[in-house]
Amino acid sequence: MNEPSYREPRRTKYWPVRIGLVAVALIAASGAWAIREISGQQSETKVFSKYVDASGAISLPDNFETAFVHIGTVAVAPKPDQPVDELHGTYTRPEDLAAFLKDGKFPDGAVLVKEVRSTGNSKLTTGEAAYGAGIKVWFVMIKDSKGRFPENELWGDGWGWGLFEGEDRTKQVAVNYSTECRSCHVPVKKQDWVYTQCYPALNAK
Numbered sequence: 001m002n003e004p005s006y007r008e009p010r011r012t013k014y015w016p017v018r019i020g021l022v023a024v025a026l027i028a029a030s031g032a033w034a035i036r037e038i039s040g041q042q043s044e045t046k047v048f049s050k051y052v053d054a055s056g057a058i059s060l061p062d063n064f065e066t067a068f069v070h071i072g073t074v075a076v077a078p079k080p081d082q083p084v085d086e087l088h089g090t091y092t093r094p095e096d097l098a099a100f101l102k103d104g105k106f107p108d109g110a111v112l113v114k115e116v117r118s119t120g121n122s123k124l125t126t127g128e129a130a131y132g133a134g135i136k137v138w139f140v141m142i143k144d145s146k147g148r149f150p151e152n153e154l155w156g157d158g159w160g161w162g163l164f165e166g167e168d169r170t171k172q173v174a175v176n177y178s179t180e181c182r183s184c185h186v187p188v189k190k191q192d193w194v195y196t197q198c199y200p201a202l203n204a205k
C-alpha cells in the first residue's frame, strides 16, 4: 500500500523536466533538419554543374579542348559562291556522349561547347582547303531538366545559354537567350534545341 504514495511524488517531480527535455530535443532535431535542408539545397546547386554558379552564371569549361569529345564540325560559307570562312567545332563531355548514344538525349548537366574559328584558306595537296585559324567566339549550352533558374534570362527551354568572346575566355557576354539564341534554334526544337544532325559522333552506330 506504500507504492502509490511512493510513485506519486516521483511523477510530479520529474514530468516537467521530461517534457522540457523532449521539447529541447525536438527543437534541436528540427534545427538540424532545417540546416540539412538548406545545405542540401546549396550542394544540389553546387554539384549540378561545375560550370554554373548558384545564380546561374555560366563559365566556359577551361579544359574542354583536352577533356571533352569533339562530336563534329560545320563548315560555313557566307554565300553559296564564296569559300568557307568559318569552322564551327562542337564538343561535349565523354559522359554526355555516352548517355546520348544510350538514350538518344542529353542528361541533366550535359555541356555543349561550340567553338567558332575563322579559316585559313589555301590550296594544299588535297585540294582547296579551309582550316581552323583564329578564335571568334565560344557558344555554351548546359542542360537543365529541372528549371533551376526561372529568374535568370540566360536559362530556358531546358538549357542554360552562354556566349564567350574569343579575346577573353572568362567573359560571358550574352544577356537574354530568348532574343539572342532561341529563334535560330527553333528549327531543331524537336531535337531538344540541338542540331544533332550536324554531329556524326551522336549518330555513331
Ligand code: HEC
Binding pocket: 074, 076, 088, 090, 112, 113, 114, 139, 140, 141, 161, 162, 163, 174, 177, 180, 181, 182, 184, 185, 193, 194, 195, 196, 198
Ligand atoms: C544565326 C543563328 C544562330 C544564333 C543567333 C545562335 N545559334 Fe547556336 N547554332 C546555330 C546553328 C545553325 C547551329 C548548328 C550548325 C552550326 O554550328 O553552324 C548552332 C549550334 C549551337 C551549339 C552546338 C550544339 C547545337 O545546338 O547544335 C551551341 C552550344 C549553340 N549553338 C549555342 C548558342 C547560344 C548559347 C546562342 C546565343 C548566345 C546561340 N547558339 C545563338 C544557329 C544559331
